[in-house]
Amino acid sequence: MKIFLTYLLTLFSILSFTQETKIKAYIDCRCDENYIKQETSFLEYVRDQDLADVEIFIRDERNPTGSRSFEIKIDGNNKYQGISSTGTVVGYTNDTSSSLRDKLVHKLKVVLVPFLDKGDYNLKLDIDSNYTDVPTNDDKWKNWVFELSGSYNGDQEESRKTNRYEIEFEIDKLTEDWRIGAELRRNETNRKFYSDDNVYKSNRKTTSFNGRVVRSISDHFSAGVFFGAYQNTYENIDFNRYIQPAIEYSFYPYKDVLSKEITLAYKISTGKRNYIEKTIYGYEKQKLSSQTLSLNIRFRQKWGNVSSYLNATQFLNDGSKKRFSLRSDLDIRIFEGLAVRLSGNINLIREQYSLAAGNTSIEDLLLQQRQIATDYRTGFSFGLSYTFGSIYNSIINTRL
DSSP, X not given: OOOOGGGGOOEEEEEEEOSSSOEEEEEEESSOXXXXXXXXXXXXXXSOGGGOSEEEEEEEEEOTTSSEEEEEEEEEOGGGTTOEEEEEEEOOTTOOHHHHHHHHHHHHHHHHHHHHHHTTEEEEEEOOOOOOOOOGGGOTTTTEEEEEEEEEEEEEETTEEEEEEEEEEEEEEEOSSEEEEEEEEEEEEEEEEEETTEEEEEEEEEEEEEEEEEEEOSSXXXXXXXXXXXEETTTTEEEEEEEEEEEEEESSOGGGTTTEEEEEEEEEEEEEEEESSOXXXXXXXXXXXXXXXXXXXXXXETTEEEEEEEEEEEESSOTTOEEEEEEEEEEEEEETTEEEEEEEEEEEEOOOTTOBXXXXXXXXXXXXXXXXXXXXXXXXXXXXXXXXXXXXXXXXXXXX
């Protein structure tokens, strides 16, 4: 049984402080910050990282168990300059949100030890061995994780009525060398609109199955194959099936994915489609082949978060049929208290093979019953925030 030393330290208590002032800390994470601040009250939390003695960055990622994994990185400033400490927390299927945040706090305290020692804290460690890594040799499921979920939503008022349901079954297996998974989804939305004596109906159905088998070749290369089938009444697709081999290169080692990631992937796909109605090109069924180049960029650093995804697809049946999409999100810290947020996307569309022939009625257009022709889709948002005032934010008050 493999036991991580860091999980042995499950109860870490601060008995007293020998220094007059607490260590000033800045924290950046998508987690329960109030709980962390409450459980690490031996630190003095500040709202601007330029004023901090230690900068705590906690990055998270969902894993195949349906839980979350965290990477903790702490860097020192001022008299703690040059000190750095890291740690990881892995969530499992049986972890609740409460037990997972407890794991995170315990590991955070362990990662803080070098800074607390430098700050002359008087520490007491109580060691327990309740936290152990999951022994894979005793795992009867051999890393396979299964999830079945469903939902129903009903919304009604005098002039309209909506019913929506979704069912999903997912299988995943993740090891150091393999990523294997499949998802089966079914959703349906039914709408009715009442106007005088008229009733307008909208019905949209989607059924999809997607699978993947990906093999790690090295710290920078992966290869795999994707496959699947789907039906989408909105897109006029009665049945589509495809297979798609792929190869990917990562400019950074895959182990750095929580903090920085640049990947370039190439995919080639072949498949067949059956359409619900004859298309504008005269097809009732069609064989299609395409090639896709994808660039994915993501940084989560001290200065902020940046993510960008570029995808370019060309159909090999007809080189003039293409699709290009770009999505970017930026959350950048400019200077003390000032942050800017940008988000934008653009889609250039030159390959709407599945568009149904004939005129689109006003009901279909307003109710979004069927897809209509377009050459592009765009979106953009911009945000600015400036925070000033007291630099401290350690007090927790949740009254009312």
